[in-house]
Amino acid sequence: MLSTMMDDQLSLATLLRYASTFVGDSTVSTWTGDGVRTMTYREVGAESARLANALTDLGIGRGDRVGTFMWNNNEHLVAYIAIPAMGSVLHALNIRLSPEQLIYVANHAEDQVVLVDGSLVPMFGQYLPQLKTVRHVIVVNGDAAAVPAVDGVTVHDYAELLAKYPDSFDFPVVDERSAAAMCYTSGTTGDPKGVVYSHRSNWLHSMQATTPSAMGLRIDDTVLGIVPMFHANAWGLPYAALMTGANVLMPDRFLQPGPLLEMMAAVKPTFAAAVPTIWGGVLAALAAQPQDITHLRAVVVGGSAAPPSMMKAFEEKHGVRVVHAWGMTETSPLGSLAHPPHGVSEEEAWTYRVTQGRFPAAVQARLVGDDGSVVPNDGKSLGELEVRGPWITGSYYSPEGVAVDPGKFDDGWLRTGDVGKITPNGYLTLVDRSKDVIKSGGEWISSVDLENAVMGHPAVAEAAVIGIPDEKWDERPLAAIVVAEGASVQPEELREFLSSRFAKWQLPEYWTFIDEVPKTSVGKFDKKRLRARHADGELDVTTVR
Amino acid sequence: MLSTMMDDQLSLATLLRYASTFVGDSTVSTWTGDGVRTMTYREVGAESARLANALTDLGIGRGDRVGTFMWNNNEHLVAYIAIPAMGSVLHALNIRLSPEQLIYVANHAEDQVVLVDGSLVPMFGQYLPQLKTVRHVIVVNGDAAAVPAVDGVTVHDYAELLAKYPDSFDFPVVDERSAAAMCYTSGTTGDPKGVVYSHRSNWLHSMQATTPSAMGLRIDDTVLGIVPMFHANAWGLPYAALMTGANVLMPDRFLQPGPLLEMMAAVKPTFAAAVPTIWGGVLAALAAQPQDITHLRAVVVGGSAAPPSMMKAFEEKHGVRVVHAWGMTETSPLGSLAHPPHGVSEEEAWTYRVTQGRFPAAVQARLVGDDGSVVPNDGKSLGELEVRGPWITGSYYSPEGVAVDPGKFDDGWLRTGDVGKITPNGYLTLVDRSKDVIKSGGEWISSVDLENAVMGHPAVAEAAVIGIPDEKWDERPLAAIVVAEGASVQPEELREFLSSRFAKWQLPEYWTFIDEVPKTSVGKFDKKRLRARHADGELDVTTVR
Structure with missing residues (x-):
């Protein structure tokens, strides 16, 4: 039996239409270093139409990819909504990729036009000669002449280009399953892999983001969008803000704790989202120079696990609720959020709040x-x-x-x-x-849990635990220990130290002492190299059962 | 360009799965007259499986209609989710329809099984012989033997029937555009018309209901579901509650102000939704016997326009925010909600809060x-x-x-x-x-505005305004006035009274005095009869320009 309901498509053009009309008084602002420059959503609508007209004239049609190489700012929000709304595909390029990766993803996505922030032109200019499909570069708030000349590439000034076009555009109704935006995962190994969000997925995800089970965005919020728009769909915040009419504050390139606190003092955002590193820096800056940040009703922290001590410091010292979240580029990215269950004590609530949280009904x-x-x-x-x-x-x-x-x-x-x-x-x-978990006799042992526990011993500076092959148990844990300066310790003592917190079968029986845990370029433990050193017989292993 | 996202269907079975697992500790409770009987959502899941197994055994398959003839209670919630989740179609029968209408809609929908509350068996029994497609009647919490014998119809006791079946069922993934539930509009003229909600429409509507722009339902809410489950999709509350894990309190047949206040005192719901008549009764009861109802963070009022005085009384006397809303059976029903814009004074906010409100992005x-x-x-x-x-x-x-x-x-x-x-x-x-608006010279004049204004004159007890044919202007307003007991007034005075609030072309020039405004069976002004009386020359009309 068929329903009698309209088959309206969940198209991002509906968000642009809504934002620029019924909630057209809401605003997006960008921090300039000493103040903000602001556009209403009505102006976002007009500028989106101009951009869509301009891109159409440059030959961009349905499904064509348009890249952005930009900080979080007003113009990036316009591009974020205008490009999918016109039926083309937004590809927000991650400015922090290595040159090889950046060139790879732009070529792989076949980006035809790229919008580049003026401040990023020097960096982008280095890559441009190797971008095979780019035909037009549009420089936003900067010097178009600074882009190096490349055969077949025309360079435009954003403001000059858009000034030529009318502020209305017939944004099409597209099939909700068609592509809206791309984001590449930057894995540590192999080429980056492309995720293509659909209008439907972004639309549904935005609505989810606005529910209280997630971020609960509402029209009276002002969202400080710290998470880069080229990271994991910007955690869905841009589209969620347009869908609800929440105001947005964009930090542009001012991502250090000092400027972040300055813009907070100036604009008083009610909501913010960022990775733990950013929040750690903000906390340290607040310790040095106190500032009232209770205008924030909540901040979401995700991207990697946040230390519980940091979450508690925000709440206890600064009166700001921190919500721990989990997601990835492939999950749009929400994901789970750690709102505690109702009816539990504050203390019990913390046991839930430090988890990665609970999934919504749709996931x-x-x-x-x-x-x-x-x-x-x-x-x-x-x-x-x-x-x-x-x-x-x-x-x-x-x-x-x-x-x-x-x-x-x-x-x-x-x-x-x-x-x-x-x-x-x-x-x-x-x-x-999963590549680091130790698989022992059909059970799994968390290498991270063992590392965190053993690093609690005063004589241990650093420790990495890896699984090593074992004939009987498949794998068994090997603990690689860096002894703290001036200290000394034996494996027996460390094993004893762990024994109160772990079952006997979970305790490492293989121990080695090393000078330093090998690390990746971003400072994470590089267990692959540690495993290779063990396989090559480079580690001096003591067995303690 | 196609997206890489999963094509997961927005199926109501996902809500049942979620509610009965990750938020399985949440509850639905039904008021019994002196307390509640409670089921966890985990138990709702188990009972839904039993019901789905039982209905399958009774021959109910994909797309088949299953009726309910029930008050709002635990078992109705189970039926509400289990029937669509198994791929069949829920048809919540409006127990307040006239016998002719009830028989019409059950036959038109071809309901094959009907679940009937024990307390409603006497009423349902009268209709049963004329229900052509019903083969099974399941009596919930009542005497199955009280159902009159009808050839071809088997009567079951709900608890006995369900006890035979296991508490697991392989709820299918259905196409999201397939029918989930039916609701008939009870128009004043012609046969009721059927609206068929899809899994997709109910799923999207539920998520919308949980956003702060709508009802903002969250897991720590307890929703008092006064709006009948057979009215306009129960305003989306049952599915929204299951989607978020909000608790539900069901009033069953206890819809009078006294019991409603008793169950509020006992359970302390945080959210409620009902028509203005219900809230008016509750206000009057509170005036007679005060009670703290600040556990309600908000109540939504819709179905017909709520008097601003009532909304203000709730807020000023009882500290409860009232949200005015508009919707209809055909709109699932949300619709618009009158949350005021941010950044306005309390006084200005009221000018928005008494409107029908603002639509969400999707509508x-x-x-x-x-x-x-x-x-x-x-x-x-x-x-x-x-x-x-x-x-x-x-x-x-x-x-x-x-x-x-x-x-x-x-x-x-x-x-x-x-x-x-x-x-x-x-x-x-x-x-x-639209059938009552007066179309004059290409402009529209609101009959309701004129009526409300003229009824503000002390000499006017009641007034109805209708459009009467006019050669030059197409239509012109005729005001039919019922003079207040012991008063007397002339059309000139009333026209003068209105002149400060209306443009001259909007003022009625035709006036008549009548003993009573004709009314429909539910007490609304019956302007059709008034127009007929005018057409038949029964009204004595004075012209004043």
Whole structure:
């Protein structure tokens, strides 16, 4: 039996239409270093129309990719909504990629036009000669003449270009399953992989972002959008703000704690979202120079696990609620958020708030064990987190239509590569990356839990735990210890130290002492190199049972 | 370009799965007259599975209609989610329809099974012999033997029937555009017309209901669901509660102000929704016997326009925020909600809060004038409200596939039959039904505005204003006045009284004095009869220009 409901498409043009009319008085502002420059959403609508007209004249049509190489600012918001609304595909280029990666993703996505912030022209200019499909560069708030001349590439000044076009455009109704935007994951190994969001996925994700189970955005919010617009769909904030009429404050390139606190003092945002590193810096700056930040009703922290001490400091010292969240580029990115259950004490609430949180109804989550079977959500059993839902990616982009990294997908589910446990009431705690978890006798042991625990011993400066092959148990833990300056310690003592917190079978029996834990370029433990050193027989291993 | 996102269906089974697992500790409770009986959502999940198994055994499959003839209670919530989740179609029968209408809609929908509350068996038993497609009746909490014997109809006891079946069921993933539930509009003329909600429309509407722009439902809410589950999709509350894990309190048949206040005192709900009549009764009861109701963070009032005095009394005397809302069966029903814009004074906020409110991004709204052209949203121009969106009906149900009342649809938009104006920032104020608005010289005059204004004169007890044919102006207003007991007044005085608030061309020049305004069975002004009396020359009309 068919329904009688209209088959209206969940198209991002509806958000632009709404934002620029009924909530047209709401604003986006960009920090300039000593103040803000502001546009109403009505002006965002007019400028979006001009941009769409200009891009159409440059030959951009349905499905064509338009890149942005920009900070978070007013013009980036215009591009963010105008490009999908006209039926083309937004590709927000990650300005922090390595040159090789940046060139790879722009070529892989076949970006035809790129909008570049004036302040980023020097960086972008270095890549431009190697971008094979780019035909037009549009310089936003900067010197178009500073872009190096490249055959076949025309350079435009954003303001001059847009001034030529009318402020209305017939934004089309597109099929909701068509592409709206692309984002590449920057994995540590292999080429970046492209995620292509649809109008539908971004629309649904935006609405989810506005619910109280997620961020609860509302028209009287002012959102400080710290998370870069080229990172994981900007956590859905731009579209969610347009959907609700929430105001937006954009930090542009001023991402240091000092300017962030200055813009907060000036604009008094009610909501903000960023990675733990940013919040850690803000906390330290606040300790040095106190400032009232209670205008923030909540901040969301995600991207990597936030230390509970940081979350508590925000709340106890500054009266600001911190919400821990989990997501990834492939999940749009929400994801789970750690709102505590109702009816629990403040103390018990913290046991939930430090988890990765609970998923919304639309996102199914399950844990899968080593043998491929689903592990119970008993709050103890470990498994690899797999998710599915209408805003979860089901494949990676391939211009040739071949399966990219098919091992990431399991019968309609996305394998997240994260290992964790889920309580019966749905709270996820991640304990390891799946490649680092130690698989021992059919059970999993979290390398991260062991590391964190052993680093609590005063004689230990750093520790990394890896699984090493074992004939009987498949794998067993090897703890690589960096002894603290001036201290000395024996494996027996460390094993004893861990024994109160771990079952006997979880305790490492292999120990080695090293000078330093090898690290990746971004400072994470590089366990791959540690495993290689062990395989090459470079580590001096003591066995203690 | 296609996206890489999963094509997961927005199916109501996802809500049942979520509610019965990750938020399985949340509850639905039904008032028994002196307390509550409670089920957890985990138990709702188990009972839904039993019901789905039982209905499958009774021959109910995909797309088959299952009726409910029930008050708002635990079992009705189970039926509400289990029936669509199994791929069948829920038809909540309006127990307040006339016998002819009830029999018409059950036969038109071809309901095959009906679940009936024990307390409603005497009423239902009268209709049963004329229900042509019903093969099974399931009596919930009552005496199955009290159902009259009808050939071809088997009667079951709900608890006995469900006890035979296991508490798990493989709820299917259905196409999101397939039918989930039916609701008939009970128009004053003609046969009721069927609206068929899809899984998609109910899913999207539920998510919208949970956003702060609408009801902002969250897991720590307890929703008092006064609006009957057979009225306009129960305003979306049941599915929204399951989607978020909000608790639900159901009043069953105890809808009088006294019991409503008793159950509020006992359970302390945080949110409630009902028509103005209910809230008016509650206010009067509170005046007689005060009670703290500040546990309600908000109540939504809709279904018909709420008097501003009532909304203010709730807020000023009882500290409870009232949100005015507009919707209809055909709009799922949200619709617009009158949250004031941010940054306005409390006094200015009231000028917005008494309107019908603002639409969400997904629902497009426009006003259309007499000549079919779109009227500007300038806060002054009147037009018929037309809406469109993913949870707005685009046609009425017809088993034969013929267009039912096609005049209600205008090129992809639903004609609401309401006449109003919209401010530039999107606030809708309804002024009339389109059949009652007076069309004079290409402009529209609100009959309701004139009636409300003239009824403010101390000598006027009641007044109805209708349009009467006019050669030059098409229509002109005729005011039919009921003079207050012991008073006397002349048309000249009333015209003068109105002249400060209306433009000259809006003032009635035709006046008549009558003993009583004719009324419909539900007490509304019956202007059709008044127009007929005028056409028949029964009214003694004075002309005053």
